[in-house]
Amino acid sequence: MLSGAELNEIEKELRAYSDRKMGCIGALKIVQRHRGWITDEALRDLAGYLEMTPDELDSVATFYPLVFRRQVGRHVILVCDSVSCYNVGYEELLWHLMKRLAIGLGQTTADGRFTLLPAACLGVCESAPAIMIDADVHGGLEPPEKVDQILNSYE
Amino acid sequence: MIELTINGRKVQCPPKSTILQAAQANGIYIPHLCWDRRLTPYGGCRLCLVEVEGQKKLLASCSTPAEQGMVVQTETPKLEKARRTVLELLLVHHPLDCPVCDKAGECELQDLAFKYGPSQSRFSGERKHEPEFLAAPLIERNTNRCILCGKCVRVCKEHQGVGAINLIGRGFKTKISPAFEETLDCEFCGQCVDSCPVGALGTKPYRFRSRVWFMEEQPNICPYCSVGCTTVLSLREGRIMRARGKDGVGINEGDLCPRGRFGFDFIESEHRLTTPLLRKGGKLEPASWQEALEFVAARLSEVKAKHGAESVGALGSERCSVEDNYMLRKFMSLAVGSNNLDSRARFGYHKQTGALKKAFGIPWLALDFNAPLAADVLFVLESDLTSTHPVYGLKVLAARRDSEATLIVAGPQETKLATWSSTWLRSRPATGVALVNGIMSAMLEGGLHNKDAEKVNGFPQLAEHLKKYSPGEAARMTGVSAEDIRQTAAALAAAKNPMLFASFGSSSNTKGEGTALALMDLAILLGRGPEALGMPPEFANTLGLQMAFGDEGKGLDARQMLYGNGQKPIKALYIMGENPAVTFPGTAKVMKALEGLDLLIVQDIMMTETAAMAHVVLPAASWSEKEGTFVGLTGKPQKFVKCLPETGLSMPDWKILRNLGTLMKAEMGAGNFAELAEETAENVLSAQLPAATPALTAVEQATTETTEDGYRLLLATGNLMQHSGSLTAISKNLGSAVSDAYLQINPADAKACGVTDEGFAKVSGKNGAVIYLKAKVTVEVPEGMVFVPTHFAHAGVNMLTSPPTNGEAPAVAVKVEAA
Numbered sequence: 001m002l003s004g005a006e007l008n009e010i011e012k013e014l015r016a017y018s019d020r021k022m023g024c025i026g027a028l029k030i031v032q033r034h035r036g037w038i039t040d041e042a043l044r045d046l047a048g049y050l051e052m053t054p055d056e057l058d059s060v061a062t063f064y065p066l067v068f069r070r071q072v073g074r075h076v077i078l079v080c081d082s083v084s085c086y087n088v089g090y091e092e093l094l095w096h097l098m099k100r101l102a103i104g105l106g107q108t109t110a111d112g113r114f115t116l117l118p119a120a121c122l123g124v125c126e127s128a129p130a131i132m133i134d135a136d137v138h139g140g141l142e143p144p145e146k147v148d149q150i151l152n153s154y155e
Numbered sequence: 156m157i158e159l160t161i162n163g164r165k166v167q168c169p170p171k172s173t174i175l176q177a178a179q180a181n182g183i184y185i186p187h188l189c190w191d192r193r194l195t196p197y198g199g200c201r202l203c204l205v206e207v208e209g210q211k212k213l214l215a216s217c218s219t220p221a222e223q224g225m226v227v228q229t230e231t232p233k234l235e236k237a238r239r240t241v242l243e244l245l246l247v248h249h250p251l252d253c254p255v256c257d258k259a260g261e262c263e264l265q266d267l268a269f270k271y272g273p274s275q276s277r278f279s280g281e282r283k284h285e286p287e288f289l290a291a292p293l294i295e296r297n298t299n300r301c302i303l304c305g306k307c308v309r310v311c312k313e314h315q316g317v318g319a320i321n322l323i324g325r326g327f328k329t330k331i332s333p334a335f336e337e338t339l340d341c342e343f344c345g346q347c348v349d350s351c352p353v354g355a356l357g358t359k360p361y362r363f364r365s366r367v368w369f370m371e372e373q374p375n376i377c378p379y380c381s382v383g384c385t386t387v388l389s390l391r392e393g394r395i396m397r398a399r400g401k402d403g404v405g406i407n408e409g410d411l412c413p414r415g416r417f418g419f420d421f422i423e424s425e426h427r428l429t430t431p432l433l434r435k436g437g438k439l440e441p442a443s444w445q446e447a448l449e450f451v452a453a454r455l456s457e458v459k460a461k462h463g464a465e466s467v468g469a470l471g472s473e474r475c476s477v478e479d480n481y482m483l484r485k486f487m488s489l490a491v492g493s494n495n496l497d498s499r500a501r502f503g504y505h506k507q508t509g510a511l512k513k514a515f516g517i518p519w520l521a522l523d524f525n526a527p528l529a530a531d532v533l534f535v536l537e538s539d540l541t542s543t544h545p546v547y548g549l550k551v552l553a554a555r556r557d558s559e560a561t562l563i564v565a566g567p568q569e570t571k572l573a574t575w576s577s578t579w580l581r582s583r584p585a586t587g588v589a590l591v592n593g594i595m596s597a598m599l600e601g602g603l604h605n606k607d608a609e610k611v612n613g614f615p616q617l618a619e620h621l622k623k624y625s626p627g628e629a630a631r632m633t634g635v636s637a638e639d640i641r642q643t644a645a646a647l648a649a650a651k652n653p654m655l656f657a658s659f660g661s662s663s664n665t666k667g668e669g670t671a672l673a674l675m676d677l678a679i680l681l682g683r684g685p686e687a688l689g690m691p692p693e694f695a696n697t698l699g700l701q702m703a704f705g706d707e708g709k710g711l712d713a714r715q716m717l718y719g720n721g722q723k724p725i726k727a728l729y730i731m732g733e734n735p736a737v738t739f740p741g742t743a744k745v746m747k748a749l750e751g752l753d754l755l756i757v758q759d760i761m762m763t764e765t766a767a768m769a770h771v772v773l774p775a776a777s778w779s780e781k782e783g784t785f786v787g788l789t790g791k792p793q794k795f796v797k798c799l800p801e802t803g804l805s806m807p808d809w810k811i812l813r814n815l816g817t818l819m820k821a822e823m824g825a826g827n828f829a830e831l832a833e834e835t836a837e838n839v840l841s842a843q844l845p846a847a848t849p850a851l852t853a854v855e856q857a858t859t860e861t862t863e864d865g866y867r868l869l870l871a872t873g874n875l876m877q878h879s880g881s882l883t884a885i886s887k888n889l890g891s892a893v894s895d896a897y898l899q900i901n902p903a904d905a906k907a908c909g910v911t912d913e914g915f916a917k918v919s920g921k922n923g924a925v926i927y928l929k930a931k932v933t934v935e936v937p938e939g940m941v942f943v944p945t946h947f948a949h950a951g952v953n954m955l956t957s958p959p960t961n962g963e964a965p966a967v968a969v970k971v972e973a974a
Contacts, residue, residue: 040335054335055319056321059323
């Protein structure tokens, strides 16, 4: 069951489109914002609401890496691995994060606090190396220990 | 017409064609993998690239419109290089497991690689190593071989209207899969398998059974519903290995449903009869043909001498050929001297022929298979055409999809057509007559009817009658709002080419002759004739049987023979290819009638519940083991062929009857099949449909049994897309898709009755019958209604149904409890 708040937001989103299907990406994002990730059940309900078949919506959901079809932590850390970041300490930063959180890429900490994922480019090459936690970009993480302070502010 | 030049040849094509279509229409081959005649162009595989003069880029011919004066090249060194590269890229991932792939030999990728060069790619890359998906019934998936053309996805969604599979994931990991990577659970029509250009989708019954080049192809007419599809059989060493639809072949042009694609294996069932059986000491024992036929001849003469020829009856079969049924009629009149001849069509097809006679004065309908495509408003009443006549139902879907016609579906069940409809009028079960009356009433109220209809016989009476069914009153009876009824009336009246659809099967108990008649009245009020009716006969040869049996009313019909409505009960019954103990409504009465017979002769291909009660059982050869003629919904005869040897000692039905008749000293003729076919063509199939003369008849909504305390749910029976009558119960293939009866019940009712999903339910009728069924809790049925398919003998659904009154077995009230 989609919640009232979710439905409200989705309805607002759909107003921008002539066909309900067209709003499916926005709708997925809304549900993800509310629940953290897209469960099978949520996807099935949403598909019905958007007049799509579940497989059709799943094909969209599985296409986009930032639509999470598996449970993620309360906060998702995207580590930029594109050329600029790579050149100025991506590897050290990733290594530090993995050690500090005791997880690898694609994994979630045991307390469900963080999920670590790679990202192709965050578009902030000027402040490489960079990560993005939820909706916030954090750059200039050189040396990698700089990240510790930042992590503390995400509970 | 557009004129263009392809490979230096001036060719023509109709407007709105693509370059690929223009080329194909003129016999010019352009390779393609992702294009399908039935689907919107996708432009994914890049193999149909062509060079167009004045265009720098290569264009995908499947999605580029042909234009006047275009100059196109389809085979140039540049194109060959481009195609070779595409193939090389596909072969990076595609495994070269052709030696163990069932598709090898008819694989489009294999053929193109052979044509354009490389069997190995210059590139190297990863290959997928997913295990095969074998958990689902009938359809296997091997995602490693998939080239991601998406044809199966589009056939499933666009053409079949289902949407069970899709491209899941992204990039290299993408695979064809149901949502959530669940096990495939769909209609199992297998259309995706036929559309797959490689071996990524296959049918499990054919898995590793043969190499394609060892098999012989034999098109044959499908033995199930009245559409009369051509199913292309692949034969090897006297067995059917598989059945496929082939693009452009037959009336279906390559489309098939689960029955046509997978249902062929019934002929190999272990329940097939291999020898005549005679009841000796209470048990059926094998006997020789001579013994069995002499027994029948002697006992029939005995009954005749004792009770008169009119005490002998016969039931023909909607599945046997025209020739078989014609021979049964001949046998009954020449050898027995009785006119008591009927069939299960009495409870199905006769609902509509009875109405046709009253409304148009014609004995049957000859449907134009493609007529739905030309209709602009399609009205479907309480019928799921996509499950009763799946390939005909596709035409209704296509009309909605391609020409954006208005599809109005009325009925309680959430069928595939309902989900695709423009308007779904969710009426209460078995209120079709009231709904149609309401629509007609709204038309007269608004003066929307065709004024010519006022001159038709019966108009004043109908107009008077319809006052009782004002939209408001109809709304009260049907649960559809008066506004919707008025809008439907307006939509139908405004239509240039409206069509009215309903299927009248012997197992569907919510529609009767009245329903058909009301729809025909509506057609007349719209100023239309029989051409506006989309009412297909039920089985492959229902119409042929009707033709072969000819004029009625001379003898007793099935109601009189089996339900004690006859003045004088019959003493002997000859049943050919029918199973009344299961398929006729009101099992208790039928059983009593069968048990009371002095002589029961059952001629069938398999050991049925009825055959088990017989005094003598005669083994008949089945479809594909004999030749004959079916007459399907178009009214045109179609020959089906013999391509297998008969099972055991079985014989074609006509031959058994001829031999028996000859033994009884009747002049049966028919020295061989050709002679019989000639005689049948002359006497039966030459019949011309008379011109229609419309007449209007007022129809009252039959009151469905009051649902008083306890018995508050209305039981609707019907059929499934995967099954046909009780015959398909012996098809292992179809059994693997749906193997048992179930009770569909609305969540609210389920809660009230204490029934849980997948739990067992006790269903009792007011007649005292009790059956147990697995419950499927679903919103597909509305509150107050339960639905059960009738195909499965052991479920005994017909114990609950009522014996037919006026050619119809009405919906019954039942009590449902947790069991």
